[in-house]
Amino acid sequence: MSEMVKNTGLFVLVAVLILGTGFVQSWNTALLILNMGLISAVMSLGLNLQWGFAGLFNVGVMGFVALGGLAGVLVGMPPVPEAWAAGGVGVIAGLVLGAAVIVVAAVVFNRMGRGPMRVLAMLVILVGGFFAFRAVFDAGVEAVEDVNPAATGYLGGLGLPIVLAWPVGGILAAGAAWLIGKTALGLRSDYLAIATLGIAEIILAVLKNEDWLARGVKNVNGLPRPVPYEVDLQNDPGFVEQVSALGLDPVTASSLTVKLGYAGLFAVVLVLILTLAQLALNSPWGRMMRAIRDNETAARAMGKDVTRRHLQVFILGSAVCGIAGAMMTTLDGQFIPTAYQPLRFTFLIWVMVIVGGSGNNFGAVLGGFLIWFLWVQVEPMGHWVMQIVTAPMADGSALKEHLLGSAAHMRLLTMGVILLLVLRFSPRGLIPGR
Amino acid sequence: MDFLNAIVALSNFVLVPAVTYGSQLALGALGVTLIYGILRFSNFAHGDTMAFGTMVTILVTWGLQAAGVGFGPLPTALLALPFGIVACMALVLVTDRMVYRFYREQKAKPVIFVIVSIGVMFIMNGLVRFIIGPGDQRFADGERFIISARDFKELTGLREGLALKTTQGITVVTAVIVVALLFWFLNRTRTGKSMRAYSDNEDLALLSGINPDRVVMVTWLIVAALATVAGTLYGLDKSFKPFTYFQLLLPVFAAAIVGGLGSPLGAIAGGYVIAFSEVMITYAWKKVLTYLTPEALEPDGLVQLLSTNYKFAVSFVILLIVLLFRPTGLFRGKAV
Numbered sequence: 001m002s003e004m005v006k007n008t009g010l011f012v013l014v015a016v017l018i019l020g021t022g023f024v025q026s027w028n029t030a031l032l033i034l035n036m037g038l039i040s041a042v043m044s045l046g047l048n049l050q051w052g053f054a055g056l057f058n059v060g061v062m063g064f065v066a067l068g069g070l071a072g073v074l075v076g077m078p079p080v081p082e083a084w085a086a087g088g089v090g091v092i093a094g095l096v097l098g099a100a101v102i103v104v105a106a107v108v109f110n111r112m113g114r115g116p117m118r119v120l121a122m123l124v125i126l127v128g129g130f131f132a133f134r135a136v137f138d139a140g141v142e143a144v145e146d147v148n149p150a151a152t153g154y155l156g157g158l159g160l161p162i163v164l165a166w167p168v169g170g171i172l173a174a175g176a177a178w179l180i181g182k183t184a185l186g187l188r189s190d191y192l193a194i195a196t197l198g199i200a201e202i203i204l205a206v207l208k209n210e211d212w213l214a215r216g217v218k219n220v221n222g223l224p225r226p227v228p229y230e231v232d233l234q235n236d237p238g239f240v241e242q243v244s245a246l247g248l249d250p251v252t253a254s255s256l257t258v259k260l261g262y263a264g265l266f267a268v269v270l271v272l273i274l275t276l277a278q279l280a281l282n283s284p285w286g287r288m289m290r291a292i293r294d295n296e297t298a299a300r301a302m303g304k305d306v307t308r309r310h311l312q313v314f315i316l317g318s319a320v321c322g323i324a325g326a327m328m329t330t331l332d333g334q335f336i337p338t339a340y341q342p343l344r345f346t347f348l349i350w351v352m353v354i355v356g357g358s359g360n361n362f363g364a365v366l367g368g369f370l371i372w373f374l375w376v377q378v379e380p381m382g383h384w385v386m387q388i389v390t391a392p393m394a395d396g397s398a399l400k401e402h403l404l405g406s407a408a409h410m411r412l413l414t415m416g417v418i419l420l421l422v423l424r425f426s427p428r429g430l431i432p433g434r
Numbered sequence: 435m436d437f438l439n440a441i442v443a444l445s446n447f448v449l450v451p452a453v454t455y456g457s458q459l460a461l462g463a464l465g466v467t468l469i470y471g472i473l474r475f476s477n478f479a480h481g482d483t484m485a486f487g488t489m490v491t492i493l494v495t496w497g498l499q500a501a502g503v504g505f506g507p508l509p510t511a512l513l514a515l516p517f518g519i520v521a522c523m524a525l526v527l528v529t530d531r532m533v534y535r536f537y538r539e540q541k542a543k544p545v546i547f548v549i550v551s552i553g554v555m556f557i558m559n560g561l562v563r564f565i566i567g568p569g570d571q572r573f574a575d576g577e578r579f580i581i582s583a584r585d586f587k588e589l590t591g592l593r594e595g596l597a598l599k600t601t602q603g604i605t606v607v608t609a610v611i612v613v614a615l616l617f618w619f620l621n622r623t624r625t626g627k628s629m630r631a632y633s634d635n636e637d638l639a640l641l642s643g644i645n646p647d648r649v650v651m652v653t654w655l656i657v658a659a660l661a662t663v664a665g666t667l668y669g670l671d672k673s674f675k676p677f678t679y680f681q682l683l684l685p686v687f688a689a690a691i692v693g694g695l696g697s698p699l700g701a702i703a704g705g706y707v708i709a710f711s712e713v714m715i716t717y718a719w720k721k722v723l724t725y726l727t728p729e730a731l732e733p734d735g736l737v738q739l740l741s742t743n744y745k746f747a748v749s750f751v752i753l754l755i756v757l758l759f760r761p762t763g764l765f766r767g768k769a770v
Contacts, residue, residue, distance in 0.1 A: 057545055130739075183754070187761055188769040190476040190695065193548065194687050195757060198750030201684060205747035343559070343680065347552055354549060409563035416556025420533060423550055 007362060007431050014369045021377070028252075031259035033376050035331055038266035039324050041368030043345075044352040045273055045361060046320030051350075052359035052433055053286065054313040055293035057193045060180075062345035063200030064318040066207055066337065067176055068169030068325020073214045073335045075165035076223045077157035083147040083212075084155060090140020091155070091212055097136055101129030144212040154215045163226045165326045166269065173322025174315045176203070181311040200346065207337040214335055221334035227261035230254040262331055269327065270365070273320060277361045289313060290359070290434075343412070348375065351415055355422045359433020366431055374418070375411060382410030440725035442594040446583070447721070452706070452713040454602040454671060457609035460705025461664035462686035464616065464698055465657040471633040471696035471768070472653040473534070475547035480661060481683030482558035485676050486525055487662025488669045489566050491518030492573045499575065507577040508604070515666055522658040529554055530654050538650070555680075562676045571674045576600060594725075601671040612663055613702065616656070620698065625652055633696065681746070685712075688749040692756045694767025703764060708749045716742045 018037070022030035043065065050056040105125045112118040145153045184195045208216055233239045233254035243253035280286050292299040292306055300306050329335045348371065356367020386407040393400040422429065462484060469477040477483075494514035498504075505513050533554060537547055579585075580603050583595025620626040625648070632639040632649045640646060665679065672678075689708045693700025718736035740748065762769055 055545075057548070183758060187757055190470070190544070190548065191691060191757060191761065191769065193476065194691055195754060197684065198688065198753050202747045202750050205744055209741060209743045343556075347556065350549065350552060351556075406564045406567065409560055409568065411560070412556045413560030413564065416553045416558075416560060419553035419556060420550065423546070423553065424536060427546075 007366075010366055010430055011362075014366060014373065017373050018369075021373075027256055028259070029376075031256060031263060033373055035259060035262050035266060036328075036376075037369040037372045038263065038270050039328050039331065040349070040352060040372040041365040042266075042270055042273060042324040042327065043321050043349050044356065044364040044368040045270075045277055046317045046324065047349050047353050048356075048358060048361060048364035049277065049280075049313055049317035049320060051353060052364065053281065053289045053293065054310060056185075056310060056314055056317075057190075058196050058314070058317070059193050059342075059346050059350070060196030060198075060200035061321055061349050062340050062342050063196075063203035064173040064176065064321040065325035065328070065345050066200075066204055066340045067173045068322035068327075069329040069335050069340070070207060070214055071169035071172050071322070071326045072162060072165045072223055072329030073220045074157045075160050075168050076162035076330075077220060078159040080147065080152045080154065080156035083144045083152060086147050087140035087143030087212070088155060090136060091144060092140075094133055094137025094140055098129075098133040101125065101133060105129070141210075141212045149211075149218075152215075153218070154212050154220075161226065162224045162330050163265070165330065166323050169326025170319040170323040173325070174319035177315045177318035178311070181314045185307060185310050185314060197342070197346075200342065204337060204340055207340075214337070217338055219334060219336045223329060223333045223335070225333065226265060226330065227258050230258055233257060266327060266331075269323065273323070274361055274365060281361060348415065351419045353429075354419060355429060357429025357431040357433055360429070360431045363429050363431035363433065367429070370430075371415070371418075374414065378411050378414045379408055382407040382414075385410075436725045439592055439594045440722050442586075442590075442592055442596050443721050443725065446594065446596045448710075448713050448717055450596075450598065450602055452710045454605045455713070456706035456709030457605050458664055458668045458671065458705075459685055459689045459709055460702040461609055461612060461660050461667070462682065463689035463693065463701035463705050464613070465660040465664070466686055466690040467693070467696055467698055467701040467767075468653055468657055468660075470690070471698075472629060472649060473538075473547070475544045475551065476687070476695070478548060478551045478683065479529075479555040479558055480657075480686060481679050481681070482555050482562065482676075483522065483526060483658065484661040484665030484668075484682065485562045485674075485679035486558055487518045487522030487658065488665035488674055488679070489518075489562050489676075490521040491515055491662065491666045492566070492571055492669070492674060494518065495573045505576060507600070509574050509576045509600070509670055511573055511575075511666055511670055512604070515662065518666060519659045519662045522662045523655050525558075526654045526658045527651065530650065559676065559680055562679075566676070568676055571669075573674065574601060574670050599671070601667070605667045605671055608663060608667060612660065616660075616698070619656075625649075629653060684746070685749045688753040691763055691767070692753055694763030694765035696768040697763070697765040700763055700765030700767060707764075708752060711752045712745050712748045715739045715748050716745050 018030050018034055021033060043061065046064075047058065047061055050058045105122060108121055108125060109118065112121060144155060147153060180196070180199050184192055184199070187195055207214060210216060211218065214220055230251075231254075234250050239254070239257075240250045243250055246253075288299070288304060289309060291302075292304060292309055296306055352367035352371040353364050354367070355371055356365070357363025383404070386403050390400045390403050462480065465483070466477060466480050469475065469480070491511055491514045494517040495509075495511045498510050498514055503513065504510055533550060534547065537550060577600050580598040580600055581589075581596070583597040586597070587593070587595045618626075620630055628639065628644045629649050629652060631642070632644055632646065636646075639649075668679075668682065685708055689704035690701050691704070692707050693702070693704030716738065718738040720737045723737055756764060760766070
């Protein structure tokens with residue numbers, strides 16, 4: 001019972017922190033933290049599936065989140081018919097050709113016996129295939145990117161409701177995870193970690209440079225929204241009347257309403273995934289996963305197909321990260337490939353899972369909220385601390401300026417300290433798993 | 435003549451940059467590989483260790499420059515390097531004492547060490563940004579070129595110029611000296627031999643009376659020196675920016691892994707493999723090919739396999755390909 005009380009207390013604490021932000025700073029900030037906290041919680045649930053359930057060391061979270069973000073663009077934005085007419089066929093044909101080359105190469109590799117002939121055949125297929133692919137693909141890409149590059153210059157999306165992007169983001173990430181898992185899960189320990197890190201960087205490099213796909217570093221903004229626009233609310237007499245009756249200013253009220261709308265949608269997703277994860281953890285499947293995590297050899301001896309189970313959980317966890325990524329682009333209303341940085345999207349999620357409690361779904365959710373809160377609030381807090389520290393110094397002194405300016409970098413330092421303290425004194429996290 | 439021009443163009447744009455970058459990567463990868471061999475974990479904080487050592491070097495360089503101390507045609511940073519190394523050694527020893535030792539005594543799983551090193555990475559990254567700021571810092575001085583493209587053209591009468599920057603020369607010379615010292619140390623001295631023994635078989639080494647604390651300490655000292663040298667050379671050659679050093683972690687790891695974790699020779703080979711593939715795959719071969727082919731066959735495109743923006747991704751593609759066929763790297767590294 002006391003454990004129950006402690007855990008509830010921890011969640012209450014986080015709620016108090018966020019509500020406190022509302023009272024002390026502004027409700028807008030509080031809701032911003034809440035929304036990103038909900039998304040972070042989904043991401044850490046995804047990573048917890050992989051690390052907490054199965055002991056898979058995935059440092060490629062960023063890649064899956066970015067793929068989910070891409071889904072927001074591919075589903076939500078309207079198509080660009082001129083671009084499709086100009087080079088759509090070329091791009092699609094190029095991609096199909098590229099995939100065909102890889103399939104043919106794989107088939108030939110498996111059919112032919114070892115020896116110099118196989119190496120030669122592989123070289124011919126891959127090098128020749130690469131140039132053929134580039135010939136078809138580049139022409140298409142050039143045509144697409146030439147279509148009004150300032151405004152579009154890409155193929156656009158499907159123009160469907162943006163909420164559909166969430167499951168699509170999950171599917172996209174799951175597909176990538178399947179491909180990666182098939183090749184990389186055979187690797188041992190640290191080799192797997194670095195491989196996933198590298199794959200995330202490759203995904204990001206593609207998103208940054210393939211302008212026909214999502215405009216690359218030119219970014220896509222103005223994604224459609226699942227919630228009404230603030231301006232529309234402010235122009236709606238019914239809404240203005242309602243909030244005025246509550247004694248609120250319509251401008252503030254409209255922005256709060258929009259954020260609450262997002263929070264509601266995200267909360268539904270979080271509860272859904274949390275419930276599923278909880279059911280999975282307590283099912284025979286969950287027990288099997290934990291058995292594999294704790295002793296792979298023994299599990300294998302019991303007849304469990306470890307590689308298959310690893311692949312399965314790797315795909316599931318990545319899909320959850322993809323869903324979170326799609327939710328995030330929906331919230332931001334834009335897709336900025338350069339914003340995906342491992343310090344934020346991979347390593348911070350790891351801090352969330354470790355601090356919250358790996359292997360425990362509620363722990364992962366708690367960690368998501370708590371660490372996100374700190375990530376946002378450490379900066380103003382650092383500034384405040386610095387102001388106190390530097391108060392006795394002379395105004396305009398170089399050291400004072402430097403210290404005040406550096407307060408912004410307290411964030412990483414604090415995250416590192418928190419991670420190390422938790423690992424040292426409570427290695428199983430705030431809400432330990434079983 | 436055209437053939438000579440082609441060779442010069444190739445050296446100028448491919449060979450020299452790749453050898454320089456490869457040497458920097460190799461020094462970084464040697465640090466990663468030593469930690470993996472002796473302490474048995476992948477140190478994610480290595481990029482930021484490099485950044486810290488370099489940062490101290492830069493600060494001392496600025497101090498020396500302000501005091502009017504120079505190194506003639508060579509960059510002042512070389513004079514400041516020992517200070518950077520000592521500071522970096524102090525940092526890693528303090529880190530080991532305060533953080534890693536606890537887990538060593540607990541005999542924690544390697545993966546825990548990796549996660550711990552992520553925490554250390556956050557702290558070091560924050561520390562560097564806190565002290566020197568996140569911006570770009572330039573600290574190279576002295577002569578810029580050993581030989582500039584124009585001088586080379588005048589000297590040889592060729593159409594293509596070959597520019598050799600001072601920093602490129604220093605990088606290669608320093609790398610050769612450092613690597614030679616390291617291998618002499620590992621193969622010839624008592625401590626070096628005990629380190630190798632410890633790396634090969636921990637239990638056996640302990641049985642034969644090797645002091646593990648000493649081995650670990652010496653390893654950290656060497657790694658700090660390697661990291662600072664690699665970081666300073668990279669900073670001199672390109673520029674210093676904390677975030678770049680964090681990103682450097684990735685190609686450095688790629689180099690160490692392609693060579694096989696735990697194998698010093700592999701780390702060096704890996705460094706050059708990664709550097710050469712990055713440069714060669716993203717280089718526009720048009721110039722070289724134009725010299726080599728008859729006019730009718732001259733290529734009209736840039737003949738670039740991938741755009742330069744993919745430089746970073748190339749190291750991982752190479753890494754993945756190597757791992758697919760050799761799961762523990764070219765020189766058959768270890769797996770814990």
